[in-house]
Amino acid sequence: MHRYTKIQNILLPVGEPMENLLKLHMKPDVEYAELRVARISNLVIEMKNGEVTKCVQGTDSGLSIRLLSDGALGFSSTSKFGKNEFARCFENAYKIAKNMDIHDIKLEDVSIESSTAIWSGRKKHAEQSLEEKIRYIGELYALTKQYNEIKSVTLSYMESTIENEYYNTHGAKLLTRVPRTAVRMQIVAHSEGAISNITGSVGGTGELEILDIYPPAEELKNKCASAVRLLHAQRAPSGLCTVVADNALTGVFAHEAVGHACEADAVIAGASCLAGKIGEKIGNDIVTIVDDPTLPHQNGSFPYDDEGTKARRKVLIDHGYLREFIHSVETATKLKMSKNGGARAESYAVPPLVRMSNTYIEGGDYTFEEMLKEIKFGVYAKGSRGGQVDTTKGTFQFSAEEGFLIENGVLTKPLRDLSLAGDILGVFHQIDAVGNDVKVGHPGNCGKGQWVPVSDGGPHIRIQNARVGGG
Incomplete structure (x- = not known):
């Protein structure tokens, strides 16, 4: 028998009256106001070594108001509904704006969209019972029993549905629904004093069909094999050499090294090495990097951002040239650029920030074998254990x-403790081959004071004279 906790909140109707309330509470010195209403439901099942250790099902709802008065923004949120609570929330946002020291904010080209975007899956979350979902995770765990070296396996199944309503005083009215489904895994292997720890995840926007599009069993088997290989891997070499990065690590380059530096709030704050470089060549002609929230089934996809701006594809680097930053309405106004749907909030309780979505390097012409064939000595780097990026200085590590040694065009010895370091304005000039095998779909949550769902990816890429470390 499985024990679990079920959290229930009563969701109150928050339809037509809300947009009227926004207009009713406007004041003469409030230039603009917007209302976000959200309803969130989620389920998390965690299984460790075949036993359910967590099972939480919950719902939450609330609203927030953001307004502009005399060049200052005020924001307030509440989990309660009703005319009195709405009035209190509006008044709190107004008081906050009046007490701000910064009064130079302008919001131009705010949303006037009126639309409905209801995303739903072919196989609904509700089609499977809780017991069936637990059984599914148990079947995944059983696949790991064939590996004697695997000593600990933690699997998590996660589903969520977010329904948002958005209104503003310029007439925007939006209703959106975005479901997400994911499976995450952590594997620990142990043999003869050696220990390895591997993580992985699959998932995206959609319901149970996501588990068919991105099969967790395939990812789990690959991660178990990697964990076992690492037990017998040698330390990676140190110095300069040719590196081939796999799809996952390519995605980390796109997200960490370029995506964060292209967030316009960082540019305005003087915290980006790409400030003032729009139109400049910062990479090889074969390098194109995109942030695209319109990709189907990806974890970072959405129809409208949290300012009501329609989501669109953004080409950050176009054949080596820096073309675009990621913007909110505020940053676009300040930099005299076009808004592009980059304002996202973790929940109704916090104001939107400039954020990425699905960030990836576009494909090229090389096959993986062609990349390896030309390398006498190098390193093949797979997956990511994280790292550090200083967007101000433009450095990364x-x-x-895991990795493999490349000798005379062939993958030979497995490697561990492999790191790459360099500078953002240099590394994309060092890429001399881009693969034709683009894969986007490494779901995660990006943190920046708030967590938002994202994906990244790309093809295999080859980097000349890359600085690698083995410690």
Whole structure:
């Protein structure tokens, strides 16, 4: 028998009256106001070594008001509904704006959209019972029993549905629904004093069909094999050499090294090495990097951002040239650029920030074998264990999950403790081959004071004279 906790909140109707309330509470010195209403439901099942250790099902709802008065923004949120609570929330936002020291904010070209975007899956979350979902996770765990070296396996199944309503005083009225489904895994292997730890995830926007599009069993088997290989891997070499990065690590380059530096709030704050470089060549002609929230089934996809701006594809680097930053309405106004749907909030309780969505490097002409064939000595870097990026200085250091030595065009010895370091304005000139095998779909949550769902990816890429470390 499985024990679990079910959290229930009563969701109150928040339809037509809300947009009227926004207009009713406007004041003469309030230039603009917007209302976001959200309803969120989620389920998390965690299983460790075949036993359910967590099972939480919950719902939440609330609203927030953001307004502009005398060049200052005020924001307030509440989990309660009703005319009195709405009035209190509006008044709090107004008081906050009046007490701000910054009064130079302008919001031009705000949303006037009126639309409905209801995303739903072919196989609904509700079609499977809780017991069936637990059984599914158990079947995944059983696949790991064939590996004697695997000593601990933690699997998490997660589903959520977010329904948002958006209104503003310029007439925008939006209703959106975005479901997400994911499976995450952590594997620990142990043999003869050696220990390895591997993580992985699959998932995206959609319901149960996501588990068919991105099969967790395939990812789990690959991660188990990697964990076992790492037990017998040698330390990676240090110095300059040719590196081939796999799809996952390519995605980390796109997200960490370029995506964060292209967030316009960082540019305005003087915290981006790409400030003032729009139109400049910062990479090889074969390098194109995109942030696209319109991709189907990806974890970072959405129809409208949290300012009511329609989501669109953004080409950050176009054949080596820096073309675009990621913008909110505020940053676009300040930099005299076009808004592009980059304002996202973790929930109704916090104001939107400039954020990425699905960030990836576009494909080229090389096959993986062609990349390897030309390398006498180098390193193949797979996956990511995270890293550090200083967008102000333009430096980075990433740790690969595992690697292989490349000798005379052939993958030979497995490697561990492999890291790559360099500078953002240099590394994209060092890419001399881009693969034709683009894969986007490494779901995660990006943190920046708030967590939002994202994906990244790309093809295999080859980097000349890359700085690698083995410690």
